Amino acid sequence: xxxxxxxxxxxxxxxxxxxxxxxxxxxxxxxxxxxxxxxxxxxxxxxxxxxxxxxxxxxxxxxxxxxxxxxxxxxxxxxxxxxxxxxxxxxxxxxxxxxxxxxxxxxxxxxxxxxxxxxxxxxxxxxxxxxxxxxxxxxxxxxxxxxxxxxxxxxxxxxxxxxxxxxxxxxxxxxxxxxxxxxxxxxxxxxxxxxxxxxxxxxxxxxxxxxxxxxxxxx
DNA sequence: GCGACAG
DNA sequence: ATCTTGTCGC
Numbered sequence: 001x002x003x004x005x006x007x008x009x010x011x012x013x014x015x016x017x018x019x020x021x022x023x024x025x026x027x028x029x030x031x032x033x034x035x036x037x038x039x040x041x042x043x044x045x046x047x048x049x050x051x052x053x054x055x056x057x058x059x060x061x062x063x064x065x066x067x068x069x070x071x072x073x074x075x076x077x078x079x080x081x082x083x084x085x086x087x088x089x090x091x092x093x094x095x096x097x098x099x100x101x102x103x104x105x106x107x108x109x110x111x112x113x114x115x116x117x118x119x120x121x122x123x124x125x126x127x128x129x130x131x132x133x134x135x136x137x138x139x140x141x142x143x144x145x146x147x148x149x150x151x152x153x154x155x156x157x158x159x160x161x162x163x164x165x166x167x168x169x170x171x172x173x174x175x176x177x178x179x180x181x182x183x184x185x186x187x188x189x190x191x192x193x194x195x196x197x198x199x200x201x202x203x204x205x206x207x208x209x210x211x212x213x214x215x216x217x218x219x
Numbered sequence: 220g221c222g223a224c225a226g
Numbered sequence: 227a228t229c230t231t232g233t234c235g236c
Contacts, residue, residue, distance in 0.1 A: 030226080032227055065227065067224040073227095074226070096225050106225070121225085128224050166225080 004069075004105035013099050013109060014169040017177055018118045022046045022090025025185060027194025028111070029095040030077050031202035033210045037061045039077035040201035042194045043089050047184045049193050056205050057081035067127060068103075070096050071110035078111060091181060092119035092170065093192050095199065098178070100145050100153035100168035102129055112171025119170030120178040121153070122192060126166060135164050140183060142167075154179060158186040165190060 025046045030039040036058050043052040057080035063073040074096070098108030098121025106127075112119025126132065126145075132155040135143040139160055145153040145168065153168030156179060167182050169175045185192035191199070 030227085032226085065226060067226085070225050101225085123225050125225060126223095 001103065004101075004103040004110075007110060007113060008103055008105040011109065011113065011171070013104060013171070014174055016172050017174045018090070018172060022118070022181070024052060024087060024089040025091050025093055025181070025192075025194055026085070026089035027093045027095075027185075027192060027196065027198040028078050028081075029195055029198040029202050030074050031199075031206040032061060033206050035061055036206075036209070037074070037077035038202045038206040038209065039074075039081040040198040040205060041078070041081045041085060042197040042201060043085065043087070044185075044194050046090070046181070049185065049187065051197075053086060054197070054201055055081050055084035056201060057084065058205070058209060068101070071105075071107040074107060075111055075114065079114070082115060088117065090118065091173070092117050093182065093185060093195050094119055094121055094170060095123070095191070095195050097121045097123045097127060097166060098153070098168040098170035099175075100130065100147065100166060101127065102147075104152070106168065108168070108170035118172040120173055120182055121166075121168040121170050122182055122195060123166040124163075124191070130166075137161075142179065151175075156183065158183060158190055158192075159188070162190045
């Protein structure tokens with residue numbers, strides 16, 4: 001908790017913005033096996049979403065899943081994967097909350113600050129303490145996420161007939177930019193395409209690797 | 220005491 | 227996050 005409070009205190013989240021749209025956006029996610037975390041990062045062009053590259057890494061799981069402390073579990077593996085990235089992306093799309101967090105320091109903020117790259121938080125479920133109302137039914141409709149009287153993000157409908165996602169500012173991005181960029185990256189899916197591809201890649205890597213381990217293969 | 224709890 | 231089961235749609 002002290003790390004998160006300290007982190008949030010040194011930043012001015014939401015009040016600082018990137019001057020230009022990114023040329024490259026990165027989607028980051030991880031999958032978990034028996035004792036390993038499998039992280040994947042997919043980089044795409046913005047706003048055309050042309051595939052650029054994908055990197056993957058495996059590392060031991062060192063921290064349990066505890067709501068509110070997701071960053072400590074997921075970041076180590078994501079950093080190992082990031083070491084393999086070639087051209088640095090202009091924005092990180094992180095699968096998890098950013099400013100919408102009990103201490104305003106969700107994984108998107110933590111990861112972005114650590115790497116010094118603007119980031120955006122995109123989550124599929126709420127964290128305790130969030131108050132939201134159902135947004136309109138059309139793509140792009142959104143309602144505020146309120147925590148302790150403060151607007152920390154938005155509940156955004158990225159596709160019709162689909163459950164909205166939780167969007168919040170990350171490191172050096174405003175909520176307005178987060179909404180626009182995240183929505184621009186959603187093609188025919190609920191989540192931004194880079195995150196979706198990273199999610200699939202991480203899952204594939206996990207299944208392939210753990211299947212080979214059971215066979216006693218050397219991987 | 221019970222429910223709620225990013226992934 | 228993972229697992230299992232079933233259904234719909236490309």
